[in-house]
Amino acid sequence: MTNLFDAFTGTANSLSGPLPDPQTDAGWSDAHPKRVGFFTDTSVCIGCKACEVACKEWNLVPDDGTDASDLYRLTGMSYDNTGDLGASSWRHVAFIEDVRPHGTATPAHGGQETGFLPAGLPAVHGGGNGHTPRDAASAPPGPDPAQPGTVDLLALLPDGGAHGQQTPDDERDVRWLMSSDVCKHCTHAGCLDVCPTGALFRTEFGTVVVQDDICNGCGYCVPSCPYGVIDVRESDGGAHKCTLCYDRLGEGLEPACAKACPTNSIQFGDLDELQAAADARLAELHGRGVHEARLYGRDPDDGVGGDGAFFLLLDEPEVYGMPPDPIVTTRDLPEMWRNAALTAVGLGAALVAAFWKGGRR
Amino acid sequence: MTDANTEMPERFGHDRGDDRDRGSGKRRGRKGEQLQVPEADFRSYYGRPIIKAPVWKNPDVPLYLFLGGLAGTSAGLGALGAATGRPTLRRTGRLAAAGGAVGGTAFLVHDLHRPSRFLHMLRVLKPTSPLSVGTWILSPFATFAAATAASEVTGLVRRAGDASGVVAAVIGPALATYTAVLFSNTAVPTWHEAHRELPIVFAGSAAAAGGGMGLVGSSVRDNLPAARLAVGGAAVELVAGEVMERRLGLLGDVYGKGRAGVLMKASKACLAAGAVGAVLGRRRRWSAALSGLALMAGSALTRFGVFDAGIASANDPAHIVVPQRERIRARQATNQVDTAPSDRAFA
Ligand code: SF4
Numbered sequence: 001m002t003n004l005f006d007a008f009t010g011t012a013n014s015l016s017g018p019l020p021d022p023q024t025d026a027g028w029s030d031a032h033p034k035r036v037g038f039f040t041d042t043s044v045c046i047g048c049k050a051c052e053v054a055c056k057e058w059n060l061v062p063d064d065g066t067d068a069s070d071l072y073r074l075t076g077m078s079y080d081n082t083g084d085l086g087a088s089s090w091r092h093v094a095f096i097e098d099v100r101p102h103g104t105a106t107p108a109h110g111g112q113e114t115g116f117l118p119a120g121l122p123a124v125h126g127g128g129n130g131h132t133p134r135d136a137a138s139a140p141p142g143p144d145p146a147q148p149g150t151v152d153l154l155a156l157l158p159d160g161g162a163h164g165q166q167t168p169d170d171e172r173d174v175r176w177l178m179s180s181d182v183c184k185h186c187t188h189a190g191c192l193d194v195c196p197t198g199a200l201f202r203t204e205f206g207t208v209v210v211q212d213d214i215c216n217g218c219g220y221c222v223p224s225c226p227y228g229v230i231d232v233r234e235s236d237g238g239a240h241k242c243t244l245c246y247d248r249l250g251e252g253l254e255p256a257c258a259k260a261c262p263t264n265s266i267q268f269g270d271l272d273e274l275q276a277a278a279d280a281r282l283a284e285l286h287g288r289g290v291h292e293a294r295l296y297g298r299d300p301d302d303g304v305g306g307d308g309a310f311f312l313l314l315d316e317p318e319v320y321g322m323p324p325d326p327i328v329t330t331r332d333l334p335e336m337w338r339n340a341a342l343t344a345v346g347l348g349a350a351l352v353a354a355f356w357k358g359g360r361r
Numbered sequence: 362m363t364d365a366n367t368e369m370p371e372r373f374g375h376d377r378g379d380d381r382d383r384g385s386g387k388r389r390g391r392k393g394e395q396l397q398v399p400e401a402d403f404r405s406y407y408g409r410p411i412i413k414a415p416v417w418k419n420p421d422v423p424l425y426l427f428l429g430g431l432a433g434t435s436a437g438l439g440a441l442g443a444a445t446g447r448p449t450l451r452r453t454g455r456l457a458a459a460g461g462a463v464g465g466t467a468f469l470v471h472d473l474h475r476p477s478r479f480l481h482m483l484r485v486l487k488p489t490s491p492l493s494v495g496t497w498i499l500s501p502f503a504t505f506a507a508a509t510a511a512s513e514v515t516g517l518v519r520r521a522g523d524a525s526g527v528v529a530a531v532i533g534p535a536l537a538t539y540t541a542v543l544f545s546n547t548a549v550p551t552w553h554e555a556h557r558e559l560p561i562v563f564a565g566s567a568a569a570a571g572g573g574m575g576l577v578g579s580s581v582r583d584n585l586p587a588a589r590l591a592v593g594g595a596a597v598e599l600v601a602g603e604v605m606e607r608r609l610g611l612l613g614d615v616y617g618k619g620r621a622g623v624l625m626k627a628s629k630a631c632l633a634a635g636a637v638g639a640v641l642g643r644r645r646r647w648s649a650a651l652s653g654l655a656l657m658a659g660s661a662l663t664r665f666g667v668f669d670a671g672i673a674s675a676n677d678p679a680h681i682v683v684p685q686r687e688r689i690r691a692r693q694a695t696n697q698v699d700t701a702p703s704d705r706a707f708a
């Protein structure tokens with residue numbers, strides 16, 4: 001938010017670009033707490049959905065719309081039966097089964113190396129399925145083939161699963177990508193900028209929250225979020241999304257999802273510390289040959305000024321259902337206002353011209 | 362699985378009773394043969410939409426846009442008709458301005474998912490929210506236009522009625538064009554990327570609607586300015602619409618197919634027929650009125666078409682991924698950096 005003149009003329013810096021202190025920009029006094037956020041490290045996500053459940057329970061988020069004719073609403077999208085983020089899904093775990101024939105493990109789409117099933121991946125023994133290891137020479141030390149039993153697949157992988165969870169079988173390699181998506185709590189939040197009632201606001205923690213008692217359900221925030229996060233709930237007509245557990249933050253607690261995450265894939269903390277941790281994690285993974293690892297939403301120079309909730313991904317963002325290069329729509333708003341104002345003047349002139357020498361009767 | 366040709370499942374996770382508001386059928390993934398440009402490299406999450414399509418109601422919002430445009434230009438016709446001594450045009454303009462503003466307001470309120478809280482719109486004035494600014498344009502416009510119409514109908518306080526009519530006429534063009542900002546200031550690719558052309562399309566559409574209304578309601582002696590405005594508006598709308606669709610490139614495909622395609626075709630036919638009719642038949646009451654109706658229909662169809670095109674665009678992951686990938690590629694080419702995503706700079 002900014003003053004009238006700045007927003008119409010575009011001289012305000014706060015419509016786009018890096019913004020170190022969004023709270024002060026939003027009018028909080030300098031004594032506000034540090035900006036907090038999430039760092040979601042998808043390389044250790046196991047797809048347990050504990051975050052989805054914990055979020056629903058803590059925030060009393062209702063059912064996302066089961067109807068009786070389709071009791072379990074199976075989407076056919078791997079283990080993802082939530083589908084997407086929405087008014088009643090504030091965390092959403094995406095599942096991607098990246099299935100490829102053997103030997104196609106090399107550079108993936110876009111010419112980028114994925115490190116997908118690196119050469120020499122050990123075959124899996126045990127389970128009593130009668131399959132012989134597809135490459136006996138590289139069979140790992142491990143459970144005695146004579147003794148069928150469960151195998152810790154993760155431990156067998158050369159990098160502890162950092163390429164995503166992988167399941168080889170005889171014909172194909174399967175790489176599992178799992179990622180818990182959430183509202184990004186953008187530095188420049190499209191939803192907040194366009195909200196005509198002031199229901200959406202920037203908290204003292206730098207997060208973006210809807211005040212349900214103000215929202216009139218105009219729906220403008222819904223198509224203005226470049227990530228497709230916020231939505232209007234049919235049952236109550238209000239817009240809803242992740243609050244980063246605003247009520248818990250006030251009590252010094254971490255958000256419910258981060259608390260519930262068993263692998264620390266969801267990390268909560270001060271944003272600057274999370275960014276440092278993420279940079280270190282990325283360097284570590286790259287050092288271990290996981291070149292497909294990349295941070296998403298970390299860059300304060302990106303189209304939304306960086307995200308309060310950012311990610312470490314193992315593939316392109318669009319594979320996880322996220323836009324590869326989001327831009328806050330209000331970045332272009334000053335130009336839009338100028339265009340519309342000029343057009344309005346033109347329309348007024350056309351009206352006058354229509355009467356020109358029209359003859360007075 | 363992660364390619365463009367996967368049939369997208371219905372959005373099971375959303376809690377709307379039906380998909381009508383978001384255009385059922387359009388939420389499905391694209392079939393390969395519908396793709397107009399090669400998108401071999403385009404990947405997505407099961408072909409699902411990336412952004413959320415507007416939950417704005419149909420026909421409420423397109424009708425609001427149409428009525429806002431109609432009212433905005435009609436107020437000008439009414440005021441200038443009064444100033445130049447054209448009583449039937451004055452009366453038509455004033456009544457249309459008030460009717461359009463009141464009707465539009467009703468649709469706008471009905472579109473809210475919590476209509477009883479409409480007045481929350483007036484809590485703040487946020488220039489970053491076109492809907493907020495628009496509410497502050499609409500409210501005074503509707504007040505002045507209604508006062509003018511009341512004076513027109515009752516014959517009371519004519520001076521004050523003239524004055525408030527002038528105020529409404531001055532606000533009118535803003536009411537007619539701000540709606541373009543309302544649409545383009547979203548993440549919907551087809552709307553956002555048209556933010557240079559959309560105000561002109563909407564202004565032309567508003568002129569066609571207001572002028573068309575003037576042709577319907579005013580006498581042959583008075584209707585020349587209305588005919589000029591309507592024909593000019595239709596021409597601007599047709600040309601600007603064409604330019605918009607071309608400049609959109611890939612994002613313009615939604616205007617060529619589906620319901621939006623049909624609506625836009627019908628709109629163009631109505632506008633062209635109405636404009637020709639207005640030029641040739643202005644001097645006969647019935648043909649003038651018929652042309653006016655065609656022009657108004659064309660204007661309304663444009664609004665419906667643009668609305669539908671936006672829904673289709675929002676539901677198409679290709680509209681998000683392909684241009685954004687292109688943007689990244691272009692940025693990397695100009696920056697002469699390596700091929701790593703910019704985020705990797707933090708490694
Ligand atoms: S624009 Fe979207 S991702 Fe950003 S804060 Fe708003 S709802 Fe969250």
Ligand code: SF4
Pocket residue numbers: 191194195196197198199200210214215216217218219220221222232238239
């Ligand atoms: S639906 Fe509610 S939160 Fe969203 S823009 Fe409208 S008033 Fe604001």
